[in-house]
Amino acid sequence: MTFPFPIRTECPPGACDCRRELLENDPQADVRxxxxxxxxxxxxxxxxxxxGSYAELMRVGQRLQEQLGVTLTxxxxxxxxxxxxxxxIELAPRPGLCRKTRQAVPAAIRRCxxxxxxxxxxxxxxxxxFGRP
Structure with missing residues (x-):
C-alpha cells in the first residue's frame, strides 16, 4: 500500500506490538x-x-485525537x-501506534x-x- 504522506518506518520484527500489518492489509483502515x-x-x-497550563495539555490531547485518531487519557x-x-496517563492502543510512542508521550506528560x-x-x-460541595 502506498501513502500520499511520509509514514513511520516499521519497527524490527518482534520488537513492537503495534500490529501495523492490520492497517496495511485493510484498504478501509484509518492510517492517520x-x-x-x-x-x-x-x-x-x-x-x-x-x-504551561491545563488548557494547553487538554488541547494537545484533542489535537492527537483529531489529527491521528489517538485517544489520550x-x-x-x-x-x-x-x-x-x-x-x-496512557495513549489508547490501536493498530499502528508504536509501543515506544505509547511510552514516550506519557513520560513527557509526567515530566511536564x-x-x-x-x-x-x-x-x-x-x-x-478536592470534594467540592
Whole structure:
C-alpha cells in the first residue's frame, strides 16, 4: 500500500506490538496514526515539554485525537495521588501506534506535570478529588 504522506518506518520484527500489518492489509483502515514519524514524535514530546497550563495539555490531547485518531487519557490513579506517578496517563492502543510512542508521550506528560504542579492540581480538580460541595 502506498501513502500520499511520509509514514513511520516499521519497527524490527518482534520488537513492537503495534500490529501495523492490520492497517496495511485493510484498504478501509484509518492510517492517520502512521503520520506520526519518529521526527514528528520528537516534536510532539518537545511540544508537551513546553506546555504551561491545563488548557494547553487538554488541547494537545484533542489535537492527537483529531489529527491521528489517538485517544489520550489522563486521570488520577486508583490509589492516592502523592506524586505525578499517581496519575494514570496512557495513549489508547490501536493498530499502528508504536509501543515506544505509547511510552514516550506519557513520560513527557509526567515530566511536564513535575515542572508545573499547578497542571497536576487542575487535573485533580477536574476529576473532583478536592470534594467540592
Amino acid at each position: 496514526v502512521l503520520r506520526l514519524t519518529r521526527e514528528e514524535e520528537k516534536r510532539l514530546v518537545e511540544r508537551i515539554a513546553a506546555i 489522563i486521570a488520577p490513579g486508583p490509589n492516592e495521588v502523592r506524586t505525578v506517578r499517581g496519575f494514570a 506535570l513535575e515542572a508545573h504542579p499547578e497542571i497536576a492540581f487542575a487535573i485533580l480538580d477536574a476529576h473532583d478529588l
